[in-house]
Amino acid sequence: MGEFDLIKRFFTRPSTQVLGVGDDCALLAPTAGMQWAVSSDMLVEGRHFLSTVAPERLGHKALAVNLSDLAACGATPRAFTLALALPRIDEAFLDGFARGLFALADAHGIELVGGDTTAGPLNICITVFGEVPPGQALLRSGAQTGDDVFVSGTLGDARLALEVFRGTLSLLGDGFDSVRRAMELPQPRVALGQALRGLASSAVDVSDGMLGDLGHILQRSGVGATVQADSLPRSALLQTLPIELQRQFGLAGGDDYELVFTAPESTRAAVEAAAAGVGVAVTRVGRIDAEPGLRLTDAQGQVLPARYGSFDHFKS
Incomplete structure (x- = not known):
């Protein structure tokens, strides 16, 4: 199985975005009057997760830690990208990983719209895109004495x-x-x-x-x-x-x-x-x-x- 077969089999689903997985770029249409909230997180085997973790749970956690950043800003999730380095193509691992990833994505109404795959030590990098009304994002800079x-x-x-x-x-x-x-x-x-x-x-x-x-x-x-x-x-x-x-x-x-x-x-x-x-x-x-x-x-x-x-x- 090659890179593009891997993407098609495990990570391509019907999308309501203008362009999703399969093109050079995803074209996202922001809701009128909203601001984008964007965050990236990387998970490295041995640093952020143990090799004993079940693939389905790893797929869940990879997206969850990114959605947590949107939560901290009060944002509504819209879409995400996935960059994935794999030491080898392991179909059982990929099936479980994708199942956990998309179960959480579906629970939050968020779509995979692009990314990259390559050979290398197991490394997962997700970028999430969310929306928040102008002036309503929760920031780290607003705490006041007495709060x-x-x-x-x-x-x-x-x-x-x-x-x-x-x-x-x-x-x-x-x-x-x-x-x-x-x-x-x-x-x-x-x-x-x-x-x-x-x-x-x-x-x-x-x-x-x-x-x-x-x-x-x-x-x-x-x-x-x-x-x-x-x-x-x-x-x-x-x-x-x-x-x-x-x-x-x-x-x-x-x-x-x-x-x-x-x-x-x-x-x-x-x-x-x-x-x-x-x-x-x-x-x-x-x-x-x-x-x-x-x-x-x-x-x-x-x-x-x-x-x-x-x-x-x-x-x-």
């Missing part, structure tokens, strides 16, 4: 799964299946991002660890924050671990693909109602301060040492 800090879903289970794979911790049966699912099948909070337009003052998705990603908001907004570490939302399974591991995994574990966002205190009830309306739990975990820097406290209000670092591809 609440919220987190969606729960944090830390993906890191727990990674530590089980590394052999530093042990889980059996359903417990491991649960955290492995969190690691391999993240659910992008697209509907929540859209529901927060006009309510949230800033947002970012949690890919490298909650504290590190919140730090991007603080830097871009020129503010600080106080976070109550033990108020972070955690699964019942994570809460069985020693408190220090709970904090480490929740604050700096990464790979959660939840949203951390800020909103004025006056919108607190509206934020909680908007989240409930799309079926996503949100938890208030802190407050934006005028004083620069990020401060952590425990459940009793005692200051915790700032020793939780986020993931860095060139330092880890």
Whole structure:
């Protein structure tokens, strides 16, 4: 099977776009009055995913991490491209990968409109295109002193799964299946991002660890924050671990693909109602301060040492 046969068999579907897969360019027609929101993410085997991941789950995650970026901007997904390097043509792998990829694409009404394939170490690069009304995109630069800090879903289970794979911790049966699912099948909070337009003052998705990603908001907004570490939302399974591991995994574990966002205190009830309306739990975990820097406290209000670092591809 050659490159073009591979594309035709696994990645070509009927498209409602002007031009989709099969031409030199995809021609996208933006909705009148909307702005494009565009983001790219790369997944490299051994760096972003393990070789043991099921192809269907890998296809899901490859698109999910990109949709999570659109969620953080409050954008509506429209289309995506796929660049895929493969060490060899493995039809069983490609069938599962495409099935997982398109299942999530169909769930969000998003189409594959182009890309590239080549031989090489397994590497997946997706670019997503979304739309957002002018002036309504959620940015990292809008946090204001006195804003609440919220987190969606729960944090830390993906890191727990990674530590089980590394052999530093042990889980059996359903417990491991649960955290492995969190690691391999993240659910992008697209509907929540859209529901927060006009309510949230800033947002970012949690890919490298909650504290590190919140730090991007603080830097871009020129503010600080106080976070109550033990108020972070955690699964019942994570809460069985020693408190220090709970904090480490929740604050700096990464790979959660939840949203951390800020909103004025006056919108607190509206934020909680908007989240409930799309079926996503949100938890208030802190407050934006005028004083620069990020401060952590425990459940009793005692200051915790700032020793939780986020993931860095060139330092880890």
